Amino acid sequence: MNVETGSRLEDVPPGAPFEPAPPVPTWTATIGTGIARPVRRLFHRHTAFLDKFAFVLVALLVVVAIVGVFFQPYNPFDVDTRTALLPPSAAHLFGTDDVGRDVLSRILAGAALTLLSAAAIVLLSALIGVVVASVAAVLPRWADETIMRACDIFMSIPSLVLALGLAAALGPSLTSIIVAMVMASWPSTARLTRGILRETMTASFxxxxxxxxxxxxxxxxxxxxxxxxxxxxxxxxxxISGTIVMISGLAFLGVGAPPPSPDWGSMIAQGQQYITTAWWISLFPGLAITIGAIAFGLVGDAVRTFVDPASRRF
Incomplete structure (x- = not known):
């Protein structure tokens, strides 16, 4: 049937040239044209801006962690009850805690502690996971299956519960958190790496x-x-993003570095009883954790997009 006139093909005179009907425009055919094109461009620019912003934010966090080791407005460990629970002001930008310690100084001192601990945990977990997965890949099939089933058993226990139990057994300290989180994290890394190695081993080369x-x-x-x-x-x-949150969570639960360590999670725990009267004690360390987790999460997503362009949505 002719789309424009509604006549049937057999009604066309013999010898007349056949003119196919124009394609019916659909939504999928308009992607990249008209209004969709500037939307796509805006999305790409926005995504590129987020990636750049994330890398800049992570760089600033690293700089703050390095500078915070050598410079703080006040000594983060000095106790002065005369200046306890002071609200944010020009003298103390983030206020003071219940024993008069400057909150900003303690956040700066705790930045290196938190970021270095997260980097060490991720690095050690990746190293152990890669070694275990590589050894399993070259061993006989039964040994490979045995190692992977052991990893599955560890992975069946929630990471936070396993890390909390191990850290509590080892005693409250930063070393306990690192050891506990590495023990809780490497099985998932080994399982993922073994799957990647298995896929690579089927390649033609x-x-x-x-x-x-x-x-x-x-x-x-x-x-x-x-x-x-x-x-x-x-x-x-x-x-790294989830590791920062888990480190702070374990410290909040009391199995992290003992006081007066300027750990961000411990600072939130110390300020929870003053949340209605001295909100700044918990708010600013919480913001530091949030910013760090979001920044490293965006960087991880940007790295994934760079390594695997097929993961892009458009």
Missing amino acids: VESARILGVSRFRLMLRHVLPNSLDAIYVQASME
């Missing part, structure tokens, strides 16, 4: 190397593992 007689250990070190590191980088960059 790996099969070619195996046919040429390359040993399993050399095949893993020279071909499989180097071509699987991108996904491991992405996983590590995205875990």
Whole structure:
């Protein structure tokens, strides 16, 4: 049937040229044209701006952590009850806590403590996970399955519960948090890495190397593992955000570095009883945790998009 006239094809005179009906415009056909095009451009610019903003914010946090080690407006450990519970002012930008310590100074001193602890936990977890996954990949099938089932058993326990139990058993200290969180995190890293290695081992260049007689250990070190590191980088960059939150959560629950350590989670716990009268004691450390988690989360997403362009939405 002719779309424009409504006549049937058999009504067309013999010998007349056939003119197909114009395509009916659909929503999917208009993507990238008309109003959708500036929306797409705006989204791309907005995404690029978020990526740049995230990297700048992380760089500022690192600078603050480095500077905070050597410079604070006041000594973060000095106790002066005469200046206790002072609200934010020109003298104390973030106010003082219940024993007169400057909140800003303690946040600056705790920045390096929190960020370095998060980086150490992610690095150690990734290192142990990659080693375990690589060893499992070159061992016989039964050993590989045994190691992965052990990882599944660890992963069946919530990470926070496992880390809390281990940290409580080891005693309240920063070292206890690091050890507990590494023990709770490496099984998931090993499980993910083993899946990536298994996928890489099916690639054609790996099969070619195996046919040429390359040993399993050399095949893993020279071909499989180097071509699987991108996904491991992405996983590590995205875990820093959650690690910062978990470190602060464990410190809030009382299994972190003992007082007077300027840990952000401990500062929130110390100020919770003054939340209605001296809100600044808990608010500003909470904002520091939030900013750090969001910044590293955005950076992890940007790294994932850079490594895997197929993950882009548009």
